[in-house]
Amino acid sequence: MNSIRMVTAIMIMAFSIMWSSMVSAQEGDWSGNINLFGGQKSLNKDDWSDDLLDLSIQNEFGIKIDFRQEDWPASIAIDYLYSSADDSGSGTFFDPFLGTFSGSEKVKGEISELHLGLRGIVDLPSPIRPFIGGGACLFTAKQSVDLSVSGLGSFSDSDTDNTVGVWFEAGIYATLAEHYNIGVDFAYSEGTVTLFDESTKVGGFHYGLLAGYHW
Numbered sequence: 001m002n003s004i005r006m007v008t009a010i011m012i013m014a015f016s017i018m019w020s021s022m023v024s025a026q027e028g029d030w031s032g033n034i035n036l037f038g039g040q041k042s043l044n045k046d047d048w049s050d051d052l053l054d055l056s057i058q059n060e061f062g063i064k065i066d067f068r069q070e071d072w073p074a075s076i077a078i079d080y081l082y083s084s085a086d087d088s089g090s091g092t093f094f095d096p097f098l099g100t101f102s103g104s105e106k107v108k109g110e111i112s113e114l115h116l117g118l119r120g121i122v123d124l125p126s127p128i129r130p131f132i133g134g135g136a137c138l139f140t141a142k143q144s145v146d147l148s149v150s151g152l153g154s155f156s157d158s159d160t161d162n163t164v165g166v167w168f169e170a171g172i173y174a175t176l177a178e179h180y181n182i183g184v185d186f187a188y189s190e191g192t193v194t195l196f197d198e199s200t201k202v203g204g205f206h207y208g209l210l211a212g213y214h215w
Helices: 003-025
Strands: 030-042 057-069 075-095 099-121 128-149 153-176 180-190 192-195 198-201 205-214
Touching: 030 075, 030 180, 057 099, 057 205, 099 153, 128 180, 128 192, 153 192, 153 205
Parallel strands: none
Antiparallel strands: 030 057, 030 205, 057 075, 075 099, 099 128, 128 153, 153 180, 180 205, 192 198
16 A cells, blocks of 8 residues: 555544544544644664765644543553655776776655554643653655666656554643643654665664644
């Protein structure tokens, strides 16, 4: 499933959950949050940068959902995050088949994370709500390379892999006018895939802002 289809499926699921929970909430049974996330993801520099290119800091966006019955100790959390970065440069390269040559290179990295787990939200006698969470994570990572070699033309290649890992988070948000959330979120995820026959860490540190709706 590509990123667009995954986002669409999660959005449909999110709004279905939100609608059914909001209907049930009228009887005092359910509460939850649906928040948009925007920020950055910091990856392992040894895997995502070299002397010429750096993809280790990626722009990231996503959606974070949680819901629970009032007597549950924690909420069920379902999150989707997508990060990407690209960089280019020119210089002298070495290839086992081509040897040493001059040219230019453009590389793009994309990573999606589907989080499933629990989120504990502290309800204080104020609009402020700290939270912590964690669980399992499904990673999909893709790396694309466009190489232009002097005298030989252009070459393109890409590789994709999936893996399962873990995620943890902590943050805080305020609910204004009983329904509107704003806040900050910090998370860490861990997982390893194989891209172009190299073991590559695709987890990292996530940090950004939240904005959404509480019911």
